[in-house]
Amino acid sequence: MGSSDVVVVIDASVTRWQRFGKDRLYVTAPDGSPLGWHDLATGATHYATADAALLDATVARWRAQHGHVGRSELVGVVPSPAASPEGRRTASSADGPSTPRPEPAADEDLTLRPPGQSLADRLTELDAQAASAQAPARYWWAELDELRAQDRLVRAQSPLGDLLRGLVGRRRPERQELRDLMREAKQEARRHEAAAAPTVRELAAEAVSWQRGLDGELVVGQLLAEVVRRDPRWRVLHSVPVGSRGADIDHVLVGPGGVLTLKTKHHPSARVFVANDAVLVNGTRYPYVRNARHEAQRAERLLTAAVGRRVVVEGVVVVRAQDLTVRAQPADVHVLASRRLVRWLRARPEVLAADEVDAVFAAARRASTWRA
Structure with missing residues (x-):
């Protein structure tokens, strides 16, 4: 009903997954962390980290080696915005790390910025990074739900027969294959969860610090509003x-x-x-x-x-x-x-x-x- 093969390309592990009409490449970094996945059917790439250059190059090399060369590979890999220098963390002011954000327009009126705007933007970025790190696991949990729904449909076709087969420990081949796929999806989901856990914990700890700073700026913003109100x-x-x-x-x-x-x-x-x-x-x-x-x-x-x-x-x-x-x-x-x-x-x-x-x-x- 499907197949799965693994090949190592430029130090990254590529797993091809084909099930129920889907054809995807899951790419893992040398340290085991997920880089993201590429849909061979649509050409869309989903990034799990900011290291988009390695993911793009790995996918391009795999497609070239396996006869799946697309237009982007013919003209060279174009890094995604996440891989550009503007999208990476840089050194900040002396208080700690910061992340480059879109610069305001030259004529922007800064009176429109609320207290803590920069910190709120950073918290939004951290939420997005955490969601990206958890995306592979969420995909596999969704896949598991889909397989369970298909299993229920197959079981509904012959509930009594399935009950009797279950009593003797024998399932119909199509149900057995679905059970195998469900077990595989659960294993993949847990593996990706474990791989993402350190990143998610680090982002959560960083978010606590930024949230504390935001709370302080909001308090002072209210005090300054009182100053302006009085004078x-x-x-x-x-x-x-x-x-x-x-x-x-x-x-x-x-x-x-x-x-x-x-x-x-x-x-x-x-x-x-x-x-x-x-x-x-x-x-x-x-x-x-x-x-x-x-x-x-x-x-x-x-x-x-x-x-x-x-x-x-x-x-x-x-x-x-x-x-x-x-x-x-x-x-x-x-x-x-x-x-x-x-x-x-x-x-x-x-x-x-x-x-x-x-x-x-x-x-x-x-x-x-x-x-x-």
């Missing part, structure tokens, strides 16, 4: 994309009290200690002050270039923690608890006139300002 002279931007490598500034604030870049840190169950540039979270040191300083300096350079005169920018680290102790403030960065943010901003001396606020914010809200 509309303040203007705020959230999740400002900077450069082309996926970095962003959590919040940019422009108002009578000056221009500020805010970095939010969400440690609701931790004790945080600050002494000058040293920030300790439950005893572990983090470079929050250094990163906030770098963000402020970069924003100052970009805004100064866009406005045409010097724009002074101060960095702020807003901490949401069980306990925050500030023994000594850094020389050029402010560290404060989130509960103090609204009062602290409203107490700042006025350093910018209304026309200066308008000019700086007009530049800050343009995506093109932050690309240099």
